[in-house]
Amino acid sequence: MAAPRTLFDKIWDAHLVDTTEDGLSILYADRLLIMEMQPQAFEGLRMAGLKVRCPDKVLGVMDHVIPTHPRDQAIEDPVARMMVEQAYKDYEEFGVELFDLVDKRQGIVHVIGPEQGFTLPGVTLFCGDSHTATHGAFGAFAMGVGTSEIEHILATQTLRSPKPKNMRVTVDGDLSIGCSGKDIILAIIGAIGTAGGTGHVIEFAGSAIRDLSMEGRMTVSNMTIEAGARAGLIAPDEKTFAYCEGRPRAPKGADWDRAIEYWKTLPTDEGAVFDKEVTLEAEKIAPQVTWGTNPEEVAPIDGVVPDPADAPNEDRRRMIQRSLDYMGLVPGTAMKDVAIDRAFIGSCTNSRIEDLEAAAAIARGRKVADGVEAMVVPGSGLIKDEAEARGLDKIFTEAGFDWREPGCSMCIAMNGDNIEPGQRCASTSNRNFEGRQGRDGRTHLASPAMVAAAAVTGRLTDVRELETRSIE
Amino acid sequence: MDKFNTLTGVAAPMDMINIDTDKIIPKLHLRTIKRTGLGKVLFEEMRFETDGSEKPDFILNKEPYRNSKIIVAGDNFGCGSSREHAPWALLDFGIRCVISTSFADIFYNNCFKNGILPIRVTKDQLDALMADASDTENPELTVDLVNMEIKRPNGVTVPFELDAFRRECLLDGLDDIGLTMQKGDKIDGFEAQQNQAQPWLNSAPPA
Numbered sequence: 001m002a003a004p005r006t007l008f009d010k011i012w013d014a015h016l017v018d019t020t021e022d023g024l025s026i027l028y029a030d031r032l033l034i035m036e037m038q039p040q041a042f043e044g045l046r047m048a049g050l051k052v053r054c055p056d057k058v059l060g061v062m063d064h065v066i067p068t069h070p071r072d073q074a075i076e077d078p079v080a081r082m083m084v085e086q087a088y089k090d091y092e093e094f095g096v097e098l099f100d101l102v103d104k105r106q107g108i109v110h111v112i113g114p115e116q117g118f119t120l121p122g123v124t125l126f127c128g129d130s131h132t133a134t135h136g137a138f139g140a141f142a143m144g145v146g147t148s149e150i151e152h153i154l155a156t157q158t159l160r161s162p163k164p165k166n167m168r169v170t171v172d173g174d175l176s177i178g179c180s181g182k183d184i185i186l187a188i189i190g191a192i193g194t195a196g197g198t199g200h201v202i203e204f205a206g207s208a209i210r211d212l213s214m215e216g217r218m219t220v221s222n223m224t225i226e227a228g229a230r231a232g233l234i235a236p237d238e239k240t241f242a243y244c245e246g247r248p249r250a251p252k253g254a255d256w257d258r259a260i261e262y263w264k265t266l267p268t269d270e271g272a273v274f275d276k277e278v279t280l281e282a283e284k285i286a287p288q289v290t291w292g293t294n295p296e297e298v299a300p301i302d303g304v305v306p307d308p309a310d311a312p313n314e315d316r317r318r319m320i321q322r323s324l325d326y327m328g329l330v331p332g333t334a335m336k337d338v339a340i341d342r343a344f345i346g347s348c349t350n351s352r353i354e355d356l357e358a359a360a361a362i363a364r365g366r367k368v369a370d371g372v373e374a375m376v377v378p379g380s381g382l383i384k385d386e387a388e389a390r391g392l393d394k395i396f397t398e399a400g401f402d403w404r405e406p407g408c409s410m411c412i413a414m415n416g417d418n419i420e421p422g423q424r425c426a427s428t429s430n431r432n433f434e435g436r437q438g439r440d441g442r443t444h445l446a447s448p449a450m451v452a453a454a455a456v457t458g459r460l461t462d463v464r465e466l467e468t469r470s471i472e
Numbered sequence: 473m474d475k476f477n478t479l480t481g482v483a484a485p486m487d488m489i490n491i492d493t494d495k496i497i498p499k500l501h502l503r504t505i506k507r508t509g510l511g512k513v514l515f516e517e518m519r520f521e522t523d524g525s526e527k528p529d530f531i532l533n534k535e536p537y538r539n540s541k542i543i544v545a546g547d548n549f550g551c552g553s554s555r556e557h558a559p560w561a562l563l564d565f566g567i568r569c570v571i572s573t574s575f576a577d578i579f580y581n582n583c584f585k586n587g588i589l590p591i592r593v594t595k596d597q598l599d600a601l602m603a604d605a606s607d608t609e610n611p612e613l614t615v616d617l618v619n620m621e622i623k624r625p626n627g628v629t630v631p632f633e634l635d636a637f638r639r640e641c642l643l644d645g646l647d648d649i650g651l652t653m654q655k656g657d658k659i660d661g662f663e664a665q666q667n668q669a670q671p672w673l674n675s676a677p678p679a
């Protein structure tokens with residue numbers, strides 16, 4: 001009998017075109033998602049006189065630089081306009097399908113892939129954004145790549161890569177009330193560190209992961225890169241199939257039955273060996289919020305800002321001190337005493353319908369605190385429509401949140417949405433790096449419910465202390 | 473891509489761990505349609521005040537480091553995003569080699585695609601090289617890719633490892649696309665077999 005294999009091994013093996021002498025694999029790319037940030041890839045093709053090998057396996061969208069104001073207003077920023085115009089030209093010239101700004105299907109690249117059924121179990125999927133691991137929630141091998149690799153995939157439909165190792169993070173047990181996929185992944189990153197998964201792909205397993213919805217699983221997988229691993233995977237199951245069924249690009253009819261049959265063979269075999277294993281207990285996870293300038297610098301909401309003096313070594317001590325200086329925080333301060341100026345609900349981590357529901361259940365009937373500016377940016381036009389059909393937009397606007405058009409917005413702050421120097425923002429995004437949301441801006445990452453709670457109280461707040469309201 | 477053979481140049485010590493891609497090039501500068509010209513914004517937030525004036529304490533603003541060709545940095549260099557603008561900015565500034573105890577995976581890969589050599593060394597080796605680079609009198613290192621060693625100012629050499637294919641590509645300035653296209657028939661074969669097994673993967677977008 002063949003040796004037991006992991007989910008990742010199976011996908012890798014099924015896409016191996018060739019191996020080079022020194023262990024690099026040439027891996028077939030089933031899917032490539034592109035956005036307006038990599039015009040240099042098309043520039044490269046043009047210079048080399050190359051074509052896109054399989055335009056049908058490529059899908060283009062605009063999300064990073066586009067404003068979130070109403071779409072009938074022109075893009076004022078000349079650089080953003082230039083990038084959008086270049087994308088139109090490139091996609092047209094190379095025959096790649098594009099969801100443009102007036103298309104309802106437009107949205108954040110990692111939201112629209114699954115939404116369209118472009119993301120499917122068992123596929124290899126690449127994109128020039130490091131949060132491509134999001135798609136791994138479907139049991140796909142999805143990885144962020146650089147511009148040269150995008151160009152390589154466009155030209156050859158393959159990627160050259162060494163095979164990463166297998167790591168498994170198992171989270172068993174029941175998540176407590178007020179916690180979500182975001183809290184799980186922040187707790188994982190806090191436990192293993194921003195380099196804990198370097199060189200590996202992480203399979204997320206265990207009952208707490210299985211119990212999550214597809215949205216929750218996407219949130220977990222989304223932040224795999226913040227633990228240093230380029231890809232995360234979750235075994236496909238009935239929930240995965242139910243999510244995919246009927247989506248525009250999903251298989252239909254007899255193909256659907258064949259696909260399901262194949263997808264069921266994907267989960268990790270009993271006895272497969274992982275190079276690294278980590279286990280967490282879901283019961284022990286409290287709502288998480290970051291205090292520093294990388295996602296590993298995280299604490300439970302009922303915790304305190306750490307003291308650099310307690311650091312295990314000199315490198316860490318300096319790192320923590322630097323983070324606290326940047327964040328303007330004093331050791332020992334209760335996380336719940338940290339006042340905020342801004343709140344952002346959005347990004348490919350937390351802008352799906354379930355995320356908006358969780359935030360709305362806190363926002364309903366409450367008001368954004370005085371002096372706080374809060375915004376909600378849905379992940380796609382389709383999500384925005386659904387939220388509006390259900391009146392979520394009203395809940396938010398009545399509470400004083402801004403309700404915007406879809407895009408990356410303040411996750412990366414390159415579209416004109418940003419926080420001011422020294423401002424403190426509770427954010428559902430995935431990165432709290434220095435300057436990420438605006439120069440000298442301070443970011444605290446948390447779940448949608450936690451950010452909504454911070455918005456209405458004006459400080460980081462334990463969402464378990466607020467009553468959750470019906471949004472029907 | 474420029475060939476990489478032997479490189480002798482000033483090495484800038486950056487004794488800091490987790491230098492992420494946002495520090496290497498702030499994301500606002502990702503909004504460009506070209507690969508060149510990014511050297512002037514390399515390490516922008518550490519290097520310049522908001523008004524554009526230089527921060528005098530930053531290493532690359534000091535002599536003799538203004539002409540650095542090598543960076544010696546703390547652990548986990550290049551963590552963060554997949555942006556290839558990070559190696560482009562380093563290259564445009566004139567950096568062809570980064571030495572650290574470890575690199576983030578994506579950054580590490582991206583370096584080779586742009587003719588930059590990332591070298592992994594042990595903590596002890598890094599400490600020694602960091603001290604060499606900090607000597608403003610003679611901060612020059614020689615990186616010899618042919619013999620896979622770094623020559624320190626005191627003449628001592630530090631060996632390093634690199635996978636053979638990557639070494640070959642850097643030495644010859646070879647680009648990956650050309651190499652892979654030589655395997656066109658294998659890719660054709662794979663597609664034919666996959667189209668049989670999973671025809672749904674090949675479907676054109678719905679009309």
Ligand code: SF4
Pocket residue numbers: 063064108109110129130131347348349407408409411412429430
């Ligand atoms: S929302 Fe943020 S992390 Fe996600 S694709 Fe956009 S910029 Fe990247």
